[in-house]
Amino acid sequence: MASGWASDGAVHDQIESTVQDAVSRARSAIPKGESLLYCDECGETIPEARRVAIPGVRLCVKCQETLDKQQARFSGYNRRGSKDSQLR
Template sequence: MAVGWSRDGAVQDQIDATVESEIELARKRLPTGESMANCQECDAAIPEARRKAMPGVRYCVACQSELEKKQKAETLYNRKGSKDSQLK
């Protein structure tokens, strides 16, 4: 079924592209390497249980929460910023 100016299946293609983009973004945000003993932001001690559960952790829970809030606010905009990503 054609919708507006888009071709058949274009809506599903947009959904798939958005999901793939978010998965890629989430993978990039995963920490890697050795965990830090102190928070990179506030220098508070990071509990050993957190360091074991999340290898490569760089922030305490409070700072990580704030960072994620900021990142979420940034992703509320148009995925690519182009008119092609705004299917009608």
């Protein structure tokens, strides 16, 4: 069912586009190459177990947690989709 000028599949297309953007963003954040011995951010040694578990790792656990928290604050997506969440 279309509303206004939107086509029948407009809502589905918008959802699909949002999902594809999120997948692309997540894939681009995956480390590539050889793991570093020392954290790019603080210079602390990255444990061998972490380097083996995550090929291409660039940050120690503490710096990675800080980065993850910063990125979580700004996700760029309105997940709830309600008018109330758009006003925040």
